[in-house]
Amino acid sequence: MSPGNPTPGKKTGLPPGSLVFVGTPSNNPIEISIIQYNEQECKEFVLHEVSEIKNYVCSTHNTWININGVYDVSIVEEIGNTFQLDPLSLEDIVNTQTRPKLDEYEDYIFCVLKDLYVEDERIMKEQLSFVLKDRLLLTFQEEKGDVFDNVRNRIRTASTKIRARGTDYLMYALIDAIVDNYFVITDWFDKELDLLEEELYKITTKTQLANIQQTHATFNAMRRAVIPAREVIFSFYKSENSLIKKKTHLFIRDLMDHIIHITESIEQAREKSNGLMNIYISGTNQNMNNIMKTLTIVSTIFMALSLIAGIYGMNFKNMPELEWQYGYFAVLGLMGLVSLGLLLFFHKKKWL
Numbered sequence: 001m002s003p004g005n006p007t008p009g010k011k012t013g014l015p016p017g018s019l020v021f022v023g024t025p026s027n028n029p030i031e032i033s034i035i036q037y038n039e040q041e042c043k044e045f046v047l048h049e050v051s052e053i054k055n056y057v058c059s060t061h062n063t064w065i066n067i068n069g070v071y072d073v074s075i076v077e078e079i080g081n082t083f084q085l086d087p088l089s090l091e092d093i094v095n096t097q098t099r100p101k102l103d104e105y106e107d108y109i110f111c112v113l114k115d116l117y118v119e120d121e122r123i124m125k126e127q128l129s130f131v132l133k134d135r136l137l138l139t140f141q142e143e144k145g146d147v148f149d150n151v152r153n154r155i156r157t158a159s160t161k162i163r164a165r166g167t168d169y170l171m172y173a174l175i176d177a178i179v180d181n182y183f184v185i186t187d188w189f190d191k192e193l194d195l196l197e198e199e200l201y202k203i204t205t206k207t208q209l210a211n212i213q214q215t216h217a218t219f220n221a222m223r224r225a226v227i228p229a230r231e232v233i234f235s236f237y238k239s240e241n242s243l244i245k246k247k248t249h250l251f252i253r254d255l256m257d258h259i260i261h262i263t264e265s266i267e268q269a270r271e272k273s274n275g276l277m278n279i280y281i282s283g284t285n286q287n288m289n290n291i292m293k294t295l296t297i298v299s300t301i302f303m304a305l306s307l308i309a310g311i312y313g314m315n316f317k318n319m320p321e322l323e324w325q326y327g328y329f330a331v332l333g334l335m336g337l338v339s340l341g342l343l344l345f346f347h348k349k350k351w352l
Contacts, residue, residue, distance in 0.1 A: 016088060019073040023096030023127075023142065030069035031144060036061040037155050039164050050075050054082050057136055062167050064137045064155075068144040070094050070129075076140070083138065085131060086110075093140050096127045100228035102235040108133040109243055111171070111232060114225035115147060115178050116185045121192075123185060123218045125225055128178065130171055132243055137167040139174065147181045148174055168244045172251050175233065179255060182226055182262045186269065189218060193272050200276060204283030212276045219266075219273050226266055230259045297346055304338050 014020060032047040034056050043061075047053060057063050070076055073094050080090040089110045092098040103110045111130040116123055128146075131138035151173050154162045162173055196211055236244070237252040244252075312321070312331060321327040 016091070019077055019087070019090055019094055021071050021073050021094045021096075023071065023094075025071050026069060026143060028069060028144065030067065030072055030075055033066045033068075035064045035066075035152065035155055037064075037163055038062060039159075042156050042158075042163070050078050053079060059135065062135050062137075062170065064139070064167070064170060066139045066141065066148075068141050070096070070127075070140050070142060079138070083108075083131070083133065083136070089129075089131065093129045096142055098127065100225070100232050102232045102239075104239065104241055109171075109239070109241055111175075111236070113175065113178055113229055113232060116182060116222065116225055118185065118188060122214070123189070123221050125221060130174070132167060132171050134243060135167055137170050137174075147177045151177055165248070166245060168248045169251070172236075172248055172255065175236070176251075176255055176258075179229070179233075179258050179262065182229075182259075185222065186262055186265045189222065190265070190269060190272075192218075193269060193276070196276060197272070197279065200279045200283055204280055204287055209280060212280055215273055215276060219269060223266055223270075226259070226262055230256075230263050233259050293351065297342075297351065301339050301342050304342060305335050308335055308338065 030050075032050065032053060034045040034047065034053075036043045036045075036056065036058070038061050041061075045056060047056075053065065056065070067076075067079065070093055076090055076094055079085075080087070080093075085108070086105055089103070089105070092101070092110070092112055098112050100114055101110075101112050109130075109132040111132070113128050113130075115126045115128050117126070118124070126142045129138075129140040131140075151162070151170075154160045154173070155170075157163075162169060193215065196208070196215065200208060233252065233256055237249060237256055308331065312319070321330070324330070
């Protein structure tokens, strides 16, 4: 590749607002689902053509448009043009490494958060982007599958609070679902730490060192998702944008309490995670001390036996035992008694 040409999937050298997908590509087709609702009714649609999306926005219903898949920048760009989104927002949507943030524009609020889930005993992250406009909420996900099913069911149920409120409350409800899932993830992680700690107190192995290193990586992934999310929710609460109603601020304040509780749990997990390495090092040192103690005891016993063997190997002529018929067996018995005596001595001293 010639100098100056950007590496595919990277943004080096490109001007701000350039749409380049950064992340793991997917072979799954992009899916667009729509839920329209008000107090009287709820309607759901699935679109197969992105060009149809503009026909599903009306002034009498709240509209939630969810897009699964952001790897096709042409589709994201077309959606952005349809709803007049700033290129900087679109740039953050297709860059799945964007740090959680909340930006306010003239006619919409843009938000990025990270959802967490467990896969093969590892915590994985998925980027979720929100665009809040009057009576409209756009959500962009990397892949199909999320933690919003309870919110969808509440919208489908008549006479619920979410049906009577606007899209600002819907955005709060979706963020609240993400934060509730943080509770699930932190509880799972805390249990994993407890199990690993119990194993370390029983026996220390090289496999456990790999588990500790994986635990640190998992903790860092959690922290990079949750700590910035606290800043986002705080900005959401402090926002004076007219798109966020005063009644919704009360619920966002409760959401702030939740995220603060989670961050405190993560800081406690940090101390426990760091303590695992100390336990491992202590256990390794203990194992080494036990090995050295065993080798020392064995060496001491063989020193006594070597002394006896050395005495009878000096080849003096005047050694009556050498001519004795049972001398060989007597010396072996003496060696056995000396070994047994030393073992009893070590046991009495509690060195064994």
